[in-house]
Amino acid sequence: MENLKPIHVFATWQVKEGQMESILNILQTVRAESIREKGNLFYKIHRSNADENTIVLFEGYADEAAIAEHRNTAHYQDLVIGKIIPLLENREVILATPVPE
Structure with a gap:
């Protein structure tokens, strides 16, 4: 079997003024659903200092x-695409493969 890389x-996410609490509330549901996905390793939410x-x-x-x-799940489509993205000013996503230590 091929060695799959995580x-x-x-x-x-740059949140529109006044929308942070709404987004954080929705994100709790997204996180709870995401960590139940078979291929999810972790899902951590941070707020910039x-x-x-x-x-x-x-x-x-x-x-x-x-x-x-993950991107095809109902919670991603309904909550992230449908509810969160309209409340953002900007969104940048980087996919990265960990470098072996």
């Missing part, structure tokens, strides 16, 4: 297929 997601309107997500998935599955 993929980490670093997402930086430098900018109170910036959220940084750090997520881990078993492989590329697990990320594709």
